[in-house]
């Protein structure tokens with residue numbers, strides 16, 4: 001297993017018998033089949049998808065074709081990994097490169113008729129138009145009637161648990177439903193106090209999934225803007241489709257339109273967010289590094305400068321968490337702040353645990369979790385809210 005240079009904490013790979021192996025060997029083939037079946041792709045795309053399926057299961061990692069979009073950047077990122085088994089290289093890199101290769105296989109970067117066609121759009125659309133979203137939008141009217149502190153708690157909790165609406169995860173894990181929602185680290189009080197001390201703040205939110213996760217993220221941003229905690233907000237999404245349901249600018253617009261169609265508070269929220277975008281009080285941005293196979297510690301200078309302007313950066317989801325702390329088998333009691341000291345602003349991570357990486361737990365919490373046979377690291381039933389000032 002590859003070692004992390006500094007800490008000695010092993011870098012996670014797809015070694016046999018690991019969760020990462022199951023993602024590479026089971027989740028990704030299932031995803032390729034779902035994408036292939038969701039579109040009338042012509043023979044060229046079908047052959048490319050079949051070749052990717054075969055390569056990832058039994059072959060050695062191939063480079064992007066000559067002239068591919070971002071080809072030079074991915075060639076540099078792939079140094080030392082191209083030509084090896086998908087199961088040997090760092091899991092974060094393998095998983096991220098898989099999604100870049102999937103876009104290549106379906107012709108997302110063009111030229112041609114399939115340029116810009118999101119291979120995950122059918123799945124995102126089905127979720128956005130589903131009954132679960134309808135119920136969650138209707139619930140906003142009840143939340144609006146709560147005292148402010150209870151609204152804060154409810155809307156932050158909705159953003160946290162919205163992270164389970166991760167369509168890639170649901171392929172292999174199945175919807176945990178409400179089968180246990182256990183918060184195992186909760187720094188939310190520190191977050192609210194930080195905001196109160198710094199109001200009116202500039203709140204950044206680095207989004208994760210579209211649909212049922214992005215809607216509560218948008219509602220949370222509106223809440224912070226309308227209750228005076230935030231003077232302005234910045235929403236970071238992905239520049240291209242990624243990890244199945246990761247949000248792109250198009251997904252933000254789809255969510256706003258879906259909210260605007262709903263009755264009551266949801267439509268009012270959408271109207272306010274639309275106005276905040278047009279007046280520049282809410283800025284939507286999509287940085288290429290958001291789709292890089294690298295930890296945030298390697299973020300480029302322009303992104304670091306942007307994030308340094310944040311009073312607090314709220315970072316959503318499991319993949320972003322892995323990129324924040326490093327995709328390593330850290331001792332789970334390693335303090336979150338120890339691994340994120342490089343981050344250029346105060347930081348709140350909202351994450352449901354869906355892979356082996358876990359940090360920031362007290363010894364007592366870890367002992368309790370380890371005494372229970374349920375797979376708390378990967379089932380999506382446990383969550384953390386880590387704040388680093």
Ligand SMILES: O=P(O)(O)OC[C@@]1(O)O[C@H](CO)[C@@H](O)[C@@H]1O
Pocket residue numbers: 020023163166168169208209243316317318319320322354355
């Ligand atoms: O970032 P998200 O959407 O919360 O989760 C991404 C994910 O689906 O893909 C990876 C599979 O190991 C994990 O990080 C997680 O299961």
